[in-house]
Amino acid sequence: MKLKDSNTEERIMEAAKAVFMKYGLYGARMQDIADTAKINKALLHYYFRNKEKLFDQVFDGALSRYFEQMEVIHDDSLPILERILIYVVQIIDFLSEYPQMSMFIIKEISINEKLFKEKVHKIKRNKNANILTILEKSRKFNEIPDIDPVLFLIHLHSLCSYPFLAAPIFKVITENSNIPFHDPSNLKLKQSVKDYVIYTLTKKSI
Amino acid sequence: MKLKDSNTEERIMEAAKAVFMKYGLYGARMQDIADTAKINKALLHYYFRNKEKLFDQVFDGALSRYFEQMEVIHDDSLPILERILIYVVQIIDFLSEYPQMSMFIIKEISINEKLFKEKVHKIKRNKNANILTILEKSRKFNEIPDIDPVLFLIHLHSLCSYPFLAAPIFKVITENSNIPFHDPSNLKLKQSVKDYVIYTLTKKSI
DNA sequence: GTCTATACTCGGATAGAC
DNA sequence: GTCTATCCGAGTATAGAC
Numbered sequence: 001m002k003l004k005d006s007n008t009e010e011r012i013m014e015a016a017k018a019v020f021m022k023y024g025l026y027g028a029r030m031q032d033i034a035d036t037a038k039i040n041k042a043l044l045h046y047y048f049r050n051k052e053k054l055f056d057q058v059f060d061g062a063l064s065r066y067f068e069q070m071e072v073i074h075d076d077s078l079p080i081l082e083r084i085l086i087y088v089v090q091i092i093d094f095l096s097e098y099p100q101m102s103m104f105i106i107k108e109i110s111i112n113e114k115l116f117k118e119k120v121h122k123i124k125r126n127k128n129a130n131i132l133t134i135l136e137k138s139r140k141f142n143e144i145p146d147i148d149p150v151l152f153l154i155h156l157h158s159l160c161s162y163p164f165l166a167a168p169i170f171k172v173i174t175e176n177s178n179i180p181f182h183d184p185s186n187l188k189l190k191q192s193v194k195d196y197v198i199y200t201l202t203k204k205s206i
Numbered sequence: 207m208k209l210k211d212s213n214t215e216e217r218i219m220e221a222a223k224a225v226f227m228k229y230g231l232y233g234a235r236m237q238d239i240a241d242t243a244k245i246n247k248a249l250l251h252y253y254f255r256n257k258e259k260l261f262d263q264v265f266d267g268a269l270s271r272y273f274e275q276m277e278v279i280h281d282d283s284l285p286i287l288e289r290i291l292i293y294v295v296q297i298i299d300f301l302s303e304y305p306q307m308s309m310f311i312i313k314e315i316s317i318n319e320k321l322f323k324e325k326v327h328k329i330k331r332n333k334n335a336n337i338l339t340i341l342e343k344s345r346k347f348n349e350i351p352d353i354d355p356v357l358f359l360i361h362l363h364s365l366c367s368y369p370f371l372a373a374p375i376f377k378v379i380t381e382n383s384n385i386p387f388h389d390p391s392n393l394k395l396k397q398s399v400k401d402y403v404i405y406t407l408t409k410k411s412i
Numbered sequence: 413g414t415c416t417a418t419a420c421t422c423g424g425a426t427a428g429a430c
Numbered sequence: 431g432t433c434t435a436t437c438c439g440a441g442t443a444t445a446g447a448c
Contacts, residue, residue, distance in 0.1 A: 008413080023317060026233035030442060040415055045443060047413095100316070102372075107313060110306070110374035111229060120378050132380075151398055154369050154376070162364035165371065166308075168316035170360070172326050174338075192357055196402075205411065214431080236424060246433055251425060253431095 009047050011037045013057065020058045021100040024107055028055075059108060060119065062098075066105060067123050069094050073131050080138045081201050084156070088193050091160050092186050099164045144201045152200060159193045215253050217243045219263065226264045227306040230313055234261075265314060266325065268304075272311060273329050275300050279337050286344045287407050290362070294399050297366050298392050305370045350407045358406060365399045 015037035019028045030051055034041040048054040069091050073083050095101060109116050124130065135149035163170075183189065199205050221243035225234045236257055240247040254260040275297050279289050301307060315322050330336065341355035369376075389395065405411050 024230065024233065024313075027230065027317065029440095031440095041442085042416080042444080043414060049443095051442070103309075103313065103316070106372055106375055107230075107309065109378060110309070111233070113374065113378065117378050124379070148394065148398075150380075151394060154372075154395075155365060155398065155402075157372065158364040158368035159361055162368040162371070163360050165368070166312055166360075166363065168319065169312055172315060172319065172323050173330070174356075188354065188357060189360075192354075192361065196361075199405070199411075203411070205405075205409070235422095247424085248426080248434085249432060255425095257424065 008037075008039060008043065012039065012044060012047055012054075013061075016054050016058050017061075020055055021062075021098075021104045024104070024111075025051075025055050026111075059105075059116075062101060062105060063116075063119060064123060065094075065098075066101060070131065073134065080134065080143055081198070084197055084201070085194055088156070088160060088197060089190050092190050092193070095161060095164045096186055099167055102161045102165050145203050147200060155200075156193075156197065159196060163189060214243075214245060214249065218245065218250060218253055218260075222260050222264050223267075226261055227268075227304075227310045230310070230317070231257075231261050232317075265311075265322075268307060268311060269322075269325060270329060271300075271304075272307060276337065279340065286340065286349055287404070290403055290407070291400050294362070294366060294403060295396050298396050298399070301367060301370045302392055305373055308367045308371050351409050353406060361406075362399075362403065365402060369395060 012033070015033045016028075019033045019036060023029070023032075028051075030041055030044055033054075034044055037044075044054065048057065070087065072086050072090060075083060078086075109120075131153060132149055135144070135152065138144045139146060139149065195205075218239070221239045222234075225239045225242060229235070229238075234257075236247055236250055239260075240250055243250075250260065254263065276293065278292050278296060281289060284292075315326075337359060338355055341350070341358065344350045345352060345355065401411075
């Protein structure tokens with residue numbers, strides 16, 4: 001019996017992440033996960049009872065890491081504009097590390113809405129205020145202009161997430177010029193989203 | 207033998223669209239499609255040889271209807287700004303009719319990049335100029351400011367598509383307040399995207 | 413803990429009656 | 431053209447040796 005087998009579990013989780021993220025719950029194949037982790041299919045069942053359980057761990061992990069990114073917006077030691085600008089940089093860095101994250105979460109939620117509603121709510125419940133409330137408050141105190149906070153939030157996420165979401169299309173359309181990844185750490189993307197935020201929240205162009 | 211059986215094929219196509227759009231190629235079940243079309247599973251194979259062929263028809267249809275929306279940008283009887291504003295309204299109307307369209311196309315492309323590359327190119331080849339070239343030209347002739355056309359295009363699509371793409375998440379997060387569909391014909395969304403376009407292409411806020 | 417071999421199940425596809 | 435019944439492969443899951 002070997003001593004350092006505990007990393008097998010990690011290898012499986014890494015493989016499972018990669019495969020589930022690409023193909024989703026239905027599309028993923030246990031054989032594919034096993035191959036990627038360079039172990040036998042039977043071992044998957046030894047470590048994680050069955051496919052659903054393995055998927056759940058992957059999905060839960062993804063979901064909480066995704067929502068974790070928003071923590072910074074809750075830190076009220078900084079002005080709201082600052083917080084959002086930090087968030088922009090952070091979420092773009094996060095998504096360039098896990099480009100399939102948004103797609104994965106959205107797709108699985110849309111297929112199995114009911115099942116995941118509770119998970120999202122459990123995560124949300126841990127926060128004393130959600131972002132919409134924060135924006136509403138800032139608006140009341142005239143920290144930001146009289147904008148629609150829901151629409152602003154949607155646009156903010158649109159600008160940050162969609163470039164990664166749609167990367168496969170852009171890649172095909174632009175013959176592998178690999179937009180927006182031509183830019184090593186997405187500096188241009190970050191800057192233009194920040195510009196949008198600054199313009200919208202101060203009504204001053206920069 | 208009935209006379210009006212030709213609509214069976216249509217019913218199948220409608221059912222196939224709905225099921226494939228929601229679950230994707232792998233996730234979709236022929237039984238599910240048959241049930242939705244209110245016919246027997248065997249009939250699916252009678253009309254469309256097999257699952258792949260049925261899927262192909264659905265995907266091809268979706269892809270060309272999606273790209274059709276961009277036609278207006280090629281009509282050079284109008285100034286570029288006008289064309290893009292029309293496109294914004296049009297694509298948002300289109301996506302609110304088929305909210306799962308973007309997700310479907312992106313997801314299938316990302317799973318099977320190679321297979322669909324040719325299809326996209328076949329559609330693209332029919333156009334004498336693509337949108338990026340049009341933007342480049344407008345910029346040269348000082349019709350629009352000195353912006354990065356790729357980045358602009360990405361942002362434009364982000365703002366239009368992501369709200370529908372992420373609707374499942376927003377729906378869960380906001381407890382069915384059904385954003386952004388609280389707004390009957392998405393007037394607020396259209397207006398704010400148009401504002402963005404006008405601001406970016408004229409550098410004048412409105 | 414890890415493997416091979418195998419059992420079981422689901423779903424796509426086909427045969428054939430009507 | 432539409433149905434029922436059935437086949438068969440693919441993929442999940444388990445048994446059991448090591």
